[in-house]
Amino acid sequence: MPENNTASRREAKTSRAPAASKAERDITLADNLFAALAHPARRQILLSVHYRGECTAGEIANRFECSWPTTSRHLAMLVTCDLLTVSKQGRTRVYSANSKLIGEVLSKWSGFFQ
Amino acid sequence: MPENNTASRREAKTSRAPAASKAERDITLADNLFAALAHPARRQILLSVHYRGECTAGEIANRFECSWPTTSRHLAMLVTCDLLTVSKQGRTRVYSANSKLIGEVLSKWSGFFQ
DNA sequence: CTATTAATTAGCAATCAGGCTAATTGAATC
């Protein structure tokens, strides 16, 4: 598969491109956002973090049925996709949603179909 | 798997529920829409059909690099998810986009993050 | 220093997704 779908790649990509064009960034954003939103747990996580403001990993993990490591992986993916931001505070990690970005991309795509 | 993710199910589901609640329908819509939009080829198909109006399967398939059967499967999925509508005309099949639905769901989700 | 707590990482198994080619269906044409 020469056409590498960035959306599904988990590892942090070492962006070698000097400065991707806006079009390219838009494609990557759509890839990332829609790959992330494809999973119901990740949609819930994003909504949950957005509405509560900041959340620790534990608060998020306890709210879901699936195991903590599974939630942790969803969180990691959302961070890689730039939809969540994380900061370490002592031994907890605090997540917050990049709501502006999410809202803008969704809004743009909804506009395409109006 | 008791929790059946309708979004990813390929075959037409025999909806046995008498009349799903609005909340349930919203969840199914999100499942379907975001599962569909997760693949770049399907995003392109939806945009393409939306902007051109009606398209035959052949017109769509010829526009993409992947094989006709692969495109056909994407089309079938989009129909199952209610994002495309298809009608047989002679030996061709004409697809059109359910843009209103797509736009509404995306708009609603973009609203969540504003 | 050790015990506890927060969270991630490693590793494995099972399912899902998406690509292909070959075969089939069904309408139109000769």
Place this chain on the structure above:
DNA sequence: GATTCAATTAGCCTGATTGCTAATTAATAG
């Protein structure tokens, strides 16, 4: 009725996703 053309279906294979448990890391508390 045989052929051609539009399109789907069948079947297969490979890689990605997602779930779990167990192990690890790292910070705090005792």
